[in-house]
Amino acid sequence: MFFMVQFLHPARQDITLEGVLAALADPVRLGIVKALLSEPACMSCSAAAPCPDIPKSTLSNHFRVLRESGLIQTTKKGVEHRNVVREADLNARFPGLLKAILKHAGE
Amino acid sequence: MFFMVQFLHPARQDITLEGVLAALADPVRLGIVKALLSEPACMSCSAAAPCPDIPKSTLSNHFRVLRESGLIQTTKKGVEHRNVVREADLNARFPGLLKAILKHAGE
DNA sequence: ACGGTAGTTCGGAAATATGGGACTATTGAA
DNA sequence: TTCAATAGTCCCATATTTCCGAACTACCGT
DSSP states (O other), X not given: OOOOXXXXXXXXXXXXXXXXXXXXXXXXXXXXXXXXXHSSSOBOHHHHOSSTTSOHHHHHXXXXXXXXXXXXXEEEETTEEEEEEOHHHHHHHSTTHHHXXXXXXXX | OOOOOSOOOOOGGGOOHHHHHHHHTSHHHHHHHHHHHHSSSOBOHHHHOSSTTSOHHHHHHHHHXXXXXXXXXXXXXXXXXXXXXXXXXXXXXXXXXXXXXHTTOOO
């Protein structure tokens, strides 16, 4: 029985506009990305959650969507997962997009 | 029996970032907005469709989502509906967002 | 080895999207 | 003024997606 071989991260050129927009169209995921950008260091999944009452399995799904859309990169660090926004890749692929969206996040 | 009292358009200040992103996260809807912006005049629903083989009811749903998210304005003009992108409202509400997204649409 | 914590996976329920067909409304022609 | 054609909406059944509880894996500290 084998699990979680590796996190699935798309290559820079495989990040799609549709995927990025769909990922950020959810308020929880937008909140996660906002939280990740507000800190220079990596954050664990639960630390980056916008509300503490979101079920674990739901949160895990949101992080998977963010990962598979190319918005964040996740690495294992002991018992927790460290997440960062893939700013360089996103700015290379869609210049100005991330900033334009997050400028208006949370009003 | 009465129908379609009026098209439902949110006021400028009621347009939400989440709604705009969710609307544009669909490739069909993104194509519609792109088509509408490529022409200075209004376009009918079927004229703005990215592919001709999309079922009418599905297309109608996509236009409703675009309308209710505040992305487009629809007015009746005889037998057809004329659609325009609400550029002024969107630029006032979320400056730079629309351009930043559509710059990368369709690659 | 054990207990605790972080996160994933599974599976069923709830919510949402799709599209066929019937319907409305408007126009233009007979 | 009636008739046919066209643009689009509404209804509703099906298909797809999302949500979340529960069971599970993985890692760390003791």
